[in-house]
Amino acid sequence: xxxxxxxxxxxxxxxxxxxAQTTVVTxxxxxxxxxxxxxxHPIGPTIxxxxxxxxxxxxxxxxxxxxxIKGMALRLNExxxxxxxxxxx
Amino acid sequence: xxxxxxxxxxxxATTTFDTNHGADKATVVPASSVFxxxxxxxVTPGPTPFVFKVPFTTPFAFAGAGGIAWEMLIASRTNxxxxxxxxxxGVFNLVGVSFGTGCLASGKTSAASVSSSYSTxxxxxxxxxxxxxxSAPGALVLGINNQVWNGxxxxxxxxxxxxxxxxxxxxYADYLFDIPLMASATGAMSIAxxxxxxxxxxxxxxxxxxxxxxxxxxxxGVISSNARYTGLGDGTTIGGCRVYAFNNVAATTGSxxxxxxxxxxxx
Numbered sequence: 001x002x003x004x005x006x007x008x009x010x011x012x013x014x015x016x017x018x019x020a021q022t023t024v025v026t027x028x029x030x031x032x033x034x035x036x037x038x039x040x041h042p043i044g045p046t047i048x049x050x051x052x053x054x055x056x057x058x059x060x061x062x063x064x065x066x067x068x069i070k071g072m073a074l075r076l077n078e079x080x081x082x083x084x085x086x087x088x089x
Numbered sequence: 090x091x092x093x094x095x096x097x098x099x100x101x102a103t104t105t106f107d108t109n110h111g112a113d114k115a116t117v118v119p120a121s122s123v124f125x126x127x128x129x130x131x132v133t134p135g136p137t138p139f140v141f142k143v144p145f146t147t148p149f150a151f152a153g154a155g156g157i158a159w160e161m162l163i164a165s166r167t168n169x170x171x172x173x174x175x176x177x178x179g180v181f182n183l184v185g186v187s188f189g190t191g192c193l194a195s196g197k198t199s200a201a202s203v204s205s206s207y208s209t210x211x212x213x214x215x216x217x218x219x220x221x222x223x224s225a226p227g228a229l230v231l232g233i234n235n236q237v238w239n240g241x242x243x244x245x246x247x248x249x250x251x252x253x254x255x256x257x258x259x260x261y262a263d264y265l266f267d268i269p270l271m272a273s274a275t276g277a278m279s280i281a282x283x284x285x286x287x288x289x290x291x292x293x294x295x296x297x298x299x300x301x302x303x304x305x306x307x308x309x310g311v312i313s314s315n316a317r318y319t320g321l322g323d324g325t326t327i328g329g330c331r332v333y334a335f336n337n338v339a340a341t342t343g344s345x346x347x348x349x350x351x352x353x354x355x356x
Contacts, residue, residue, distance in 0.1 A: 062156050070148045
């Protein structure tokens with residue numbers, strides 16, 4: 001392989017390694033299955049029900065999954081429809 | 090928003106927020122950050138995509154020495170209609186999600202429907218159907234696909250059912266095989282099978298629906314149910330919990346239960 005091509009390939013691979021994102025679902029059982037229950041909190045309740053709140057969640061199965069965590073996300077319950085909402089954290 | 094290596098497993102977490110956090114507790118989203126979420130349509134049977142994304146302003150260096158405790162302090166919100174997030178709690182044996190609408194058997198006021206359940210007492214997985222014509226022949230149908238059946242996109246209308254008292258009957262999942270049954274005197278069908286739920290059953294899934302003969306319901310003489318997705322769990326306790334306090338972001342204690350939101354972390 002031409003040195004310039006080899007160099008470009010190496011750079012691309014390096015860049016891909018730097019910018020690749022991986023995700024981890026917890027509890028891990030639900031990576032490919034819907035959860036068997038549902039709850040509105042903390043994002044889904046109405047302004048009337050819960051205008052503000054402190055909400056903490058603990059996930060045991062994250063042990064042994066070290067790394068730099070850049071964000072998190074929650075998902076809508078199956079069959080549910082969300083409404084547009086603005087939340088100040 | 091705060092996150093840390095949990096100081097304790099979920100089972101021994103307390104109602105005092107801060108005692109559940111580890112020493113590496115970090116603020117990953119500063120106070121007064123606003124997140125705008127759109128309208129997301131229903132997805133059945135799921136799982137739904139992770140659409141409520143909260144990117145961290147400051148990444149969290151997680152050593153993996155324990156679980157994770159994350160915490161949102163919701164200062165204000167705007168939504169006037171509630172919606173539900175996906176969650177789990179307790180021992181995970183089975184998840185069932187019904188979808189679609191069955192049609193109406195003659196003499197019934199509720200649409201034909203199916204359900205599934207698992208009993209830890211008997212160890213039986215039970216598949217049910219209800220609201221079929223009383224004492225009429227029928228069948229439970231099992232499949233593995235709710236998108237296409239033998240080249241036919243799902244759901245599809247069953248020819249010969251539109252215009253009858255049943256309303257249009259539809260098929261919502263494919264047809265791998267059926268279990269012929271006779272509806273009870275109240276129009277129910279059921280079959281129970283022993284299943285040992287354990288880690289090897291995690292992720293096994295299938296769909297089921299039912300049909301029954303009903304000459305008075307439409308010109309075809311058949312009615313059908315909605316469909317049910319059934320996913321098997323691993324029989325283990327979900328290692329998670331939550332602590333929450335309403336209307337007070339400065340609360341030091343709250344209520345605790347085993348509800349655990351399905352959460353996706355991005356590394």
